[in-house]
Amino acid sequence: MIRIGTSKRYPQTQMRDVNIRCVIGANLAGIGDQGLAKLFGILNVPPPIDDDHYSHTVAHVLPSLRAHQQNSMSTAVEEACTQSDGRQLSVSGDGSWQRRGFSSLNGVAAVMSSSTTAKVLDIERMSKKCSTCIGALSIKHVNREKYEEIINKHSCEMNHIGSSGAMEVDGIYRLFERSQRLYNVQYVNYIGDGDAKILPKLLSNPPYDNIKINKIEDINHFSKKMLHRLQKIAQDLKKIKIDGKMGIGDMMINFKYYYRQAIVRNKTNLDEIVKSVWAIWKHKASTDLEPHHGWCSPMFCGFMKALEEDKEYDHTRHTLPLAVMNAIRPVFTELDSRDTLKRVLNGSSQNANESFHSILWSFAPKNRYSPGSIVDVCVALAVLVYNDGDQSIIPVVEPLTGGGGGYHTRVAMERCDKLRVYYEHKKKRKADVRAKMTEEERKQQEEKEQDDDEQLDDSYLPGAY
Ligand SMILES: [Zn+2]
Ligand SMILES: [Zn+2]
Numbered sequence: 001m002i003r004i005g006t007s008k009r010y011p012q013t014q015m016r017d018v019n020i021r022c023v024i025g026a027n028l029a030g031i032g033d034q035g036l037a038k039l040f041g042i043l044n045v046p047p048p049i050d051d052d053h054y055s056h057t058v059a060h061v062l063p064s065l066r067a068h069q070q071n072s073m074s075t076a077v078e079e080a081c082t083q084s085d086g087r088q089l090s091v092s093g094d095g096s097w098q099r100r101g102f103s104s105l106n107g108v109a110a111v112m113s114s115s116t117t118a119k120v121l122d123i124e125r126m127s128k129k130c131s132t133c134i135g136a137l138s139i140k141h142v143n144r145e146k147y148e149e150i151i152n153k154h155s156c157e158m159n160h161i162g163s164s165g166a167m168e169v170d171g172i173y174r175l176f177e178r179s180q181r182l183y184n185v186q187y188v189n190y191i192g193d194g195d196a197k198i199l200p201k202l203l204s205n206p207p208y209d210n211i212k213i214n215k216i217e218d219i220n221h222f223s224k225k226m227l228h229r230l231q232k233i234a235q236d237l238k239k240i241k242i243d244g245k246m247g248i249g250d251m252m253i254n255f256k257y258y259y260r261q262a263i264v265r266n267k268t269n270l271d272e273i274v275k276s277v278w279a280i281w282k283h284k285a286s287t288d289l290e291p292h293h294g295w296c297s298p299m300f301c302g303f304m305k306a307l308e309e310d311k312e313y314d315h316t317r318h319t320l321p322l323a324v325m326n327a328i329r330p331v332f333t334e335l336d337s338r339d340t341l342k343r344v345l346n347g348s349s350q351n352a353n354e355s356f357h358s359i360l361w362s363f364a365p366k367n368r369y370s371p372g373s374i375v376d377v378c379v380a381l382a383v384l385v386y387n388d389g390d391q392s393i394i395p396v397v398e399p400l401t402g403g404g405g406g407y408h409t410r411v412a413m414e415r416c417d418k419l420r421v422y423y424e425h426k427k428k429r430k431a432d433v434r435a436k437m438t439e440e441e442r443k444q445q446e447e448k449e450q451d452d453d454e455q456l457d458d459s460y461l462p463g464a465y
């Protein structure tokens with residue numbers, strides 16, 4: 001005879017410890033109930049809870065998860081207020097869909113703080129369909145009474161009518177609208193990408209009395225202007241002989257990078273940003289006979305570095321012909337104006353939003369449809385993990401299972417946090433080294449790894465303290 005033990009039942013409920021852990025674990029691992037069934041099968045243990053019990057358990061754990069999620073977001077709001085010395089905050093906002101493209105039925109809109117360690121402040125799950133409404137349709141004509149009962153009793157997941165494209169605008173707007181009620185704060189600076197439709201809505205229907213919301217452009221998006229303008233000039237000059245060669249060649253990627261760096265390094269000081277951008281032009285136009293490195297910094301300028309180390313510096317390999325520099329000068333004049341650059345003053349990026357979304361969709365994979373309640377579970381887990389690290393799941397598990405969370409749970413979550421901190425440090429170190437490289441070294445490095453320079457200032461370290 002084979003005896004199969006099951007876990008203890010938590011007092012006062014029909015819920016078993018193992019089933020609650022299954023729901024949390026399946027979503028945290030991003031495998032869902034079907035993945036769980038496969039895992040159990042290969043592990044040669046009896047199948048996990050069936051579909052009905054699974055949704056039942058989801059409904060049971062959700063309120064708890066939500067409470068912890070709200071707690072984490074409220075704490076993040078207070079942190080942001082302390083950092084910005086008041087209750088008017090700069091936030092970055094972004095929407096993202098469960099599925100790629102605009103056919104998605106579920107999406108989220110989130111605002112994040114732009115503090116040193118960006119955190120999720122508020123989030124809304126948006127759904128175009130409700131799984132209960134759809135499910136109930138099957139009995140609509142067979143048992144009208146039961147159908148009405150289900151429809152009247154359920155809390156509908158559908159909270160968005162209209163295109164998936166409008167979901168982001170709607171969602172972000174809701175978050176702005178409720179910030180005073182929820183946290184007693186106002187989001188006064190909004191960091192979003194250049195073509196976002198959200199700002200017109202925030203300006204035409206101001207969510208706060210007597211406050212005009214200020215748009216700050218996303219640095220990554222903004223610095224691409226440099227690339228696009230230069231590409232256009234290069235295209236125009238393609239067939240024209242400049243300095244003995246055809247066209248101006250391709251040195252555009254580097255300029256975008258330097259431009260971005262000039263903005264990031266001087267973040268809050270408009271004069272310094274303007275100066276640093278112009279320094280790029282002067283630096284590249286320098287020759288041995290006419291060096292113009294007065295505004296350069298030894299941090300990135302090989303000439304200054306050589307000067308500091310009392311070494312010789314040869315301009316020939318770094319300089320661009322004056323004719324080329326003159327051809328691209330209008331781009332610098334345009335993109336180095338105070339008017340243009342004040343849009344990225346205090347600049348920040350949506351990098352944090354992107355990395356949060358990637359955590360979220362690793363829990364609720366983009367390739368399978370999940371009902372709104374499952375997305376809600378994943379949203380709560382993702383907020384907790386992103387804001388406070390994997391170990392913040394333990395206080396959720398503890399009361400739900402009526403135990404101490406479990407030895408192995410604690411060890412595993414601690415390990416997850418350590419691992420991520422390790423990878424983040426590694427990534428940061430790489431970025432630091434790169435920021436200190438001279439142009440030549442960086443070029444070699446870039447060719448070697450073809451890395452994406454837009455990920456550079458991610459400062460995501462939950463669970464590190
Ligand atoms: Zn419904
Ligand atoms: Zn220089």
